[in-house]
Every structure is written in structure tokens, then in C-alpha cells.
Amino acid sequence: MSFSNDVRQEICSSVNDKDRRFACLYGMLLFCRTLNREHICFQSESRVSAQLFCSLFEAVFRKKLSITEHTRKNGIILCSCDTDGDTAQEVFQKYRLSDNKRLIDSEIIATNSLGVFTAGVFLACGSVNDPNKEYHLEFACPEEGLAQQLATLLGDIGVTAKTVVRRGQHIVYIKGSESIEDTLTFIGASQCTLELMNTKIYKDIRNKANRIANCDAANIDKVVKAAMKQIDDIKLIDHAVGLDTLSDELREVAQLRLDNIDMSLQEIGETLSEPISRSGVNHRFKKLAKLADEIRGGSYEK
CATH class of the missing domain: 3.10.28.10 (Homing endonucleases)
Known part of the structure; x- marks a missing residue:
């Protein structure tokens, strides 16, 4: 009916x-x-x-x-x-x-x-x-x-x-x-x-749930995409100069990323031997990214 x-x-x-x-x-x-x-x-x-x-x-x-x-x-x-x-x-x-x-x-x-x-x-x-x-x-x-x-x-x-x-x-x-x-x-x-x-x-509840799910999926995609870029940088550094040439703090964060592609910056920060904030982890990855860009551009000096 x-x-x-x-x-x-x-x-x-x-x-x-x-x-x-x-x-x-x-x-x-x-x-x-x-x-x-x-x-x-x-x-x-x-x-x-x-x-x-x-x-x-x-x-x-x-x-x-x-x-x-x-x-x-x-x-x-x-x-x-x-x-x-x-x-x-x-x-x-x-x-x-x-x-x-x-x-x-x-x-x-x-x-x-x-x-x-x-x-x-x-x-x-x-x-x-x-x-x-x-x-x-x-x-x-x-x-x-x-x-x-x-x-x-x-x-x-x-x-x-x-x-x-x-x-x-x-x-x-x-x-x-x-x-x-x-x-x-x-x-x-x-x-x-x-x-x-x-x-x-x-319908409102269902639509809200869908929006949340879509937002979560977008965030996951963003995290994975960033992690893949970080891994590419780390592998390039490892191949070019070796991870053992890095400082202890950079080497530790690099190894954690290689072993955990799905781990968020906050989770990495909490897992370090000396825990730091999310922004602290992000700062270390920026240093790794800068080093990788120098290697790609041929301007890196040992």
C-alpha cells in the first residue's frame, strides 16, 4: 500500500x-x-x-x-x-x-x-x-x-x-x-x-552517518597518501646514504614509519622511546622530506 x-x-x-x-x-x-x-x-x-x-x-x-x-x-x-x-x-x-x-x-x-x-x-x-x-x-x-x-x-x-x-x-x-x-x-x-x-x-541520521563515514574514509586516504610519501622519502634516503647516517631521533621515526604505514602521526609520537607530540613528529618528517628533496635535486652534501 x-x-x-x-x-x-x-x-x-x-x-x-x-x-x-x-x-x-x-x-x-x-x-x-x-x-x-x-x-x-x-x-x-x-x-x-x-x-x-x-x-x-x-x-x-x-x-x-x-x-x-x-x-x-x-x-x-x-x-x-x-x-x-x-x-x-x-x-x-x-x-x-x-x-x-x-x-x-x-x-x-x-x-x-x-x-x-x-x-x-x-x-x-x-x-x-x-x-x-x-x-x-x-x-x-x-x-x-x-x-x-x-x-x-x-x-x-x-x-x-x-x-x-x-x-x-x-x-x-x-x-x-x-x-x-x-x-x-x-x-x-x-x-x-x-x-x-x-x-x-x-534519513537525517543515515545521511549524517554517511557523511561521517565519507569523512573518515577521506581522512584515512589522506593519512595513507602522506605515509606513502614519507616512505618514498625514507627509502630514497636509505638507498642513497643509509638510515644509519641519520640522527637517532630521525632514524627512529623513519623506522617506525617503514614498519607501520597505517600509523598516524600521533600514534608514532606515542610509540617513540621518548614520546613527543603530533607536531613534533610532523617536524621530524619535514626534515626527512627536505633531505630527500636535496638528494633528488643533487644538492645533498654528506
Whole structure:
């Protein structure tokens, strides 16, 4: 089951009183596929949404609707709920719908039912991506005016929503995880909000762990690269003049490096017969590097 379906399931279980049923059905009707005085058609790929539409319609209008199913070429089943002309006329009268264009009439919705109205809109034309993949919630609105009104409504609750036209459809979309969390909570899907938040926490921890691992790997590569350069210098010195010509302190640090390619400067400093700091070890390797460069350049004098 997809995350969108989880949201729909939770919404459907929360529409449980007269005002909420009326407001939710209003959202589903206003944003459904076909809405005119001759015919109303609510369509959804979610049977749960279609069943709720029929249930709400019966509760508000005392009329039963049936669900017809059509299998698309891609194998997805589309559920449709249709009304006849007389019933459509009754719907237009009860919800004071306009013949010319669809508009949200806030006077029809009780103040405490605005969230469930928006839930109805989501059931009619909304979808939300799996938060494991992407933070994206959108509404595919049937008309431009509705898209603008919906974006404004979401803005009133502090949600940043934008609009775009995609393949002839007016899309209202939300990208930020926090705005999606606020929207899901607003439409009554608080459990899905918690699931999204948990997913985000897990992703943040995983990303942080990956960054640390990458940083550690980079540091290891840096240490090994430096150690290889030091070993090249030491071998050159040994071949050219012999390590026994070095001072005791340089010879000891050179031998430790030859024997321990993966040892850090701090570890070398702690292993010396007379321990010194990391910077002290680094200073000795700089002396060895200078000596090796002199040998390579032919300027070394015994």
C-alpha cells in the first residue's frame, strides 16, 4: 500500500459527524472530475475514497450511489461514482454551486470543518509521495480558480504552496517536509504525519552517518597518501646514504614509519622511546622530506 493510500485510509476513519461529513463531501464534489447540473462523476484510483464518497452522499442526500470499476491499460483500476440529472440539481442547490465556474464558498463550511473540507479535496484530487523517496504533496485541480483558492487556503494555515500547469492541469504542490507535515495534520492524518517525521529523522541520521563515514574514509586516504610519501622519502634516503647516517631521533621515526604505514602521526609520537607530540613528529618528517628533496635535486652534501 502506498503512502497516499495510508493518508486516505486515515482521513476516511476521521469523518464521523454531521458537519464533517457535509464539509468533506463538499471538498470531494467541488474538486471531482465532472460537476454540472446534468451529471456529477467522482473518480478515484482508491476504492476507499470512492466508498467514502458514496457513504457521505447517502448521509447528506439520503440517496445511494453505486461504484463502477474500469481497468485501465496500465492495469490500474479506476472507481467511478455517478449521479443522474435530478440528483445533480439537488447537489447544486444544497451546496449553492455555480453554473459558470467552481469556487470555494467559505460560508458553507463551518470554521472547525475547514480541515476536513481540505481532506475531501485531497481524496478527490490529492496525492503524496513516499517520504523515503521525496517530499512532495500535490492537488490536481480541475480549474485555475480553484487552484488559486486552495493555495490561498493552505497559505492561511502557514503552508507554502505553489501552483503550476502540467499537461493542461492546474497543480497545487507542496515541497517542504514541514509544510507537508502541517498539511497532513490539518486534513486529519496525524498518524501519517508521525510516520513522515520518523522517516525524516531516520534519513537525517543515515545521511549524517554517511557523511561521517565519507569523512573518515577521506581522512584515512589522506593519512595513507602522506605515509606513502614519507616512505618514498625514507627509502630514497636509505638507498642513497643509509638510515644509519641519520640522527637517532630521525632514524627512529623513519623506522617506525617503514614498519607501520597505517600509523598516524600521533600514534608514532606515542610509540617513540621518548614520546613527543603530533607536531613534533610532523617536524621530524619535514626534515626527512627536505633531505630527500636535496638528494633528488643533487644538492645533498654528506
